[in-house]
Amino acid sequence: MIITLIGGTGDIGEGLALRWAHDTAHEIRIGSRDPQKGIDSAKKYELELSNRGQKRTVLGGGNHEMTIGADIIVLSVPPYYIVDTIKSITDAISPGSIIISPAVGLKRDDDGNFYSSPPPSSRSVTEYAANASPDGVPLIGAFHTLPAHRLSDLDAPLNFDTLVVGDDAEAKQIVIQISNEINGLRAVDAGALANSAEIEGITPVLINISKSNKDMDELGVEIK
Ligand SMILES: NC(=O)c1ccc[n+]([C@@H]2O[C@H](COP(=O)([O-])OP(=O)(O)OC[C@H]3O[C@@H](n4cnc5c(N)ncnc54)[C@H](OP(=O)(O)O)[C@@H]3O)[C@@H](O)[C@H]2O)c1
Numbered sequence: 001m002i003i004t005l006i007g008g009t010g011d012i013g014e015g016l017a018l019r020w021a022h023d024t025a026h027e028i029r030i031g032s033r034d035p036q037k038g039i040d041s042a043k044k045y046e047l048e049l050s051n052r053g054q055k056r057t058v059l060g061g062g063n064h065e066m067t068i069g070a071d072i073i074v075l076s077v078p079p080y081y082i083v084d085t086i087k088s089i090t091d092a093i094s095p096g097s098i099i100i101s102p103a104v105g106l107k108r109d110d111d112g113n114f115y116s117s118p119p120p121s122s123r124s125v126t127e128y129a130a131n132a133s134p135d136g137v138p139l140i141g142a143f144h145t146l147p148a149h150r151l152s153d154l155d156a157p158l159n160f161d162t163l164v165v166g167d168d169a170e171a172k173q174i175v176i177q178i179s180n181e182i183n184g185l186r187a188v189d190a191g192a193l194a195n196s197a198e199i200e201g202i203t204p205v206l207i208n209i210s211k212s213n214k215d216m217d218e219l220g221v222e223i224k
Helices: 011-023 035-050 063-067 079-092 125-132 148-152 169-180 193-200 202-212
Strands: 002-006 027-032 058-062 072-075 098-101 106-108 114-116 139-141 160-164 185-189
Touching: 002 011, 002 063, 011 027, 011 035, 011 148, 027 035, 027 063, 035 058, 035 063, 058 063, 063 079, 072 079, 072 169, 079 125, 098 125, 098 169, 106 202, 114 202, 125 139, 125 193, 139 169, 139 193, 160 169, 169 185, 193 202
Parallel strands: 002 027, 002 072, 027 058, 072 098, 098 139, 160 185
Antiparallel strands: 106 114
């Protein structure tokens, strides 16, 4: 499969790109608003893998160019820009492809506590993004609770679950499958897109726990 990380130059994009490139044979592409930045990040990820003895090609370029022909498109961009980002690549999205949103809206108060902050018109960023998805292209929510820096550290075992939500059963199964191909990650079907608000709400809980407790960083979830 061809997996494109839109905004794959950032934290979660880097982590997912490295893990998929390291653990699977899927074609990994890094998109950026600035094509050269996408190319540079792709080269950086190739170098990281080659330093570990793995010869791997990672393609990089502009978001639009990297979307053409992609089977899976991960919107690894800040939540507030997600709809504009979808619009900027819509005419490059093939029918039959799947969009994944890991985005979580967060707000921090003056005391440093984090809260869920979905767009005003929606209960969750995932549903907000799904409304902007082109007709016939399912949007699935996944990876909301994964700590990006743990993903990027290929020496660190993951041992996390990711909760996957969506209304298209077939697309959700494909996302579950490609998530399970990452070593140490288990994808769990967590219901419909309408359940995404609850899942996005876990992220500020994890961040607040991290801030309040020494030696509790890079937290995630495991369903037992
Ligand atoms: N960080 C985490 O641990 C984590 C965990 C789970 C979920 N998430 C979610 O994943 C998404 C990305 O998080 P992140 O931490 O990777 O973010 P980030 O590093 O701040 O940004 C990711 C990329 O988004 C692009 N970007 C920045 N501003 C943009 C804009 N105005 N329009 C379009 N693209 C823009 C940039 O790529 P270019 O400049 O190359 O275009 C940037 O490298 C967020 O929605 C977040 O809620 C993050």
